[in-house]
Amino acid sequence: MTPRLKDRDRTDLIVVHCxxxxxxxxxxxxxxxxxxLKRGFVTIGYHYVIRRDGSIETGRRESEIGAHVAGHNSNxxxxxxxxxxxxxxxPADNFTTAQYETLKVLLGQLKARYESARIVGHRDxxxxxxxxxxxxxxxxxxACPSFDVAxxxxxxxx
Ligand SMILES: [Zn+2]
Numbered sequence: 001m002t003p004r005l006k007d008r009d010r011t012d013l014i015v016v017h018c019x020x021x022x023x024x025x026x027x028x029x030x031x032x033x034x035x036x037l038k039r040g041f042v043t044i045g046y047h048y049v050i051r052r053d054g055s056i057e058t059g060r061r062e063s064e065i066g067a068h069v070a071g072h073n074s075n076x077x078x079x080x081x082x083x084x085x086x087x088x089x090x091p092a093d094n095f096t097t098a099q100y101e102t103l104k105v106l107l108g109q110l111k112a113r114y115e116s117a118r119i120v121g122h123r124d125x126x127x128x129x130x131x132x133x134x135x136x137x138x139x140x141x142x143a144c145p146s147f148d149v150a151x152x153x154x155x156x157x158x
Pocket of ligand 1: 016017018068122144145
């Protein structure tokens with residue numbers, strides 16, 4: 001049922017996303033696959049989905065090229081945390097403890113498999129508009145994944 005897609009040649013980035021759904025929305029791979037099919041993708045664009053209860057669902061096979069981040073799909077793995085906006089649809093770091101625990105384990109495993117890969121949030125791949133070598137919040141073209149991945153990694157020794 002899931003089509004076999006082309007494998008990546010390299011993995012330089014592990015990109016953390018959110019589904020931009022509210023905290024009470026218990027969605028997962030099935031719903032995201034439907035959204036992505038409507039957008040014309042062959043299937044879900046992410047490799048992993050972490051549901052509100054911390055359970056993990058596999059989207060594309062980990063070796064395959066994903067569809068989750070403009071300009072970086074051919075060399076990255078995409079992980080989607082379900083949640084990330086409040087009831088008004090504004091970006092919010094409202095992920096559950098269980099989700100963060102799963103994220104920590106998953107990123108630890110990915111880091112072990114792709115030793116040279118950098119773990120980033122989707123928004124950290126926004127263009128560096130003022131050319132200072134840093135991507136600052138005023139340059140974010142989107143809020144995804146609604147939390148600061150770099151400081152979270154540091155806090156979790158990843
Ligand atoms: Zn994203």
